Amino acid sequence: MQVALEWxxxxxxxxxxxxxxxxxxxxxxxxxxxxxxxxxxxxxxxxETGKDKLTKVIEEGYRQHAGSVADMVTSSARLLTHLFxxxxxxxxxxxxxxxxxxxADQPVREAVSQTWIxxxxxxxxxxxxxxxxxxxxxxxxxxxxxxxxVCLITGVLSKWLFGPMHDVDYQSTFSPIEMAEExxxxxxxxxxxx
Numbered sequence: 001m002q003v004a005l006e007w008x009x010x011x012x013x014x015x016x017x018x019x020x021x022x023x024x025x026x027x028x029x030x031x032x033x034x035x036x037x038x039x040x041x042x043x044x045x046x047x048e049t050g051k052d053k054l055t056k057v058i059e060e061g062y063r064q065h066a067g068s069v070a071d072m073v074t075s076s077a078r079l080l081t082h083l084f085x086x087x088x089x090x091x092x093x094x095x096x097x098x099x100x101x102x103x104a105d106q107p108v109r110e111a112v113s114q115t116w117i118x119x120x121x122x123x124x125x126x127x128x129x130x131x132x133x134x135x136x137x138x139x140x141x142x143x144x145x146x147x148x149x150v151c152l153i154t155g156v157l158s159k160w161l162f163g164p165m166h167d168v169d170y171q172s173t174f175s176p177i178e179m180a181e182e183x184x185x186x187x188x189x190x191x192x193x194x
Contacts, residue, residue, distance in 0.1 A: 001042070001045070001046060002092075003021055003024045003025040004016070004021045004025075004039075004042050004043075004046065005046050005092040005093060005096065006024075006092050007020055007021055007024065008043060008046070008092070008095075008096045008100055008101070009091070009092035009093075009095035009096055009100055009168050010092075010095075010168055012100045012103065013039075013043060013096075013100060013101060013103065013104035013105070013108055014103060014104065016039065017039075018032055018039050021039075021042075040104075040105050040107055040108060043096070043101070043104065043108045043111070044107055044108060044111045046093070046096065047093075047096065047097065047101070047108070047111040047112060047115060048111060050090065050093040050096075050097065050115070051111075051114065051115040051118055051119075053086070053090070054086065054093075054097075054115065054119060055118045055119060055122045057079075057082050057083050057086045058079065058083065058119065058122035058123060058126070059122055059125075060079070060082065061075070061076075061078065061079030061082070061126060065133070066133040066134055066135055067133075067135065069188065072130070072135055072188045073184050073185055073188045073189075074184075076184035076187055076188055077177075077180050077181045077183075077184035077185075078180075079126075079180075079184075080153070080179075080180035080181075080183050080184050080187075081176055081177050081180040081181075083153070083157075083180070084157070084160070084176035084177075084179050084180050085176045087157050087161055087176075088161070088176055091161060091168060092168070094157065094161055095161075095162065095166075095168050096112075097112055097115055097116075098154065098157065098158045098161070098162070099158065099162060099166045116150070116154070119150060119154075120146050120147060120150045121146075123146045123149050123150055123153075124142055124143065124146035127140075127142050127145055127146055127149070128142055148190075149187060152183070152186070152187065152190075153183065153187075156179065156183050160172045160174065160179050
């Protein structure tokens, strides 16, 4: 599965053949088809597994107690640090989710879309919790704010991980912590309208 994920990340879904994957993995095509009906099924399973791990990272940042604006920035930076570290350690998955899965077959595109829907719902839950704790105003449009927040984070993640040329081997000069802290400052002050 890891070999397939690397092939999808480096060459794209359509340019990856089952024969490429099995040759790189050192197994036969019969072995592949023992576990998967198709390349599509493999890609969807990789995305589903990744989605669960990705949303778990966000859900771990769920707020327990109220705090100041400075506490919100610190908490958000901690959550985003975990997210950026996850993304860096799972670069091939992120490439499939952010850039290489877009032109794939419908079930693969649907799995990618469902991942981002769950990602946004997890952030929406965090915003709702902050409102519940009195840390954000009651009158904000939570769905819209969560959508903007996810666009901000996925955009930052994509450029940080893959650079302007969508290169899987791109290495940013900024660490996950630096990116998370700056993104959190922008996120929180933007949510407060400051």
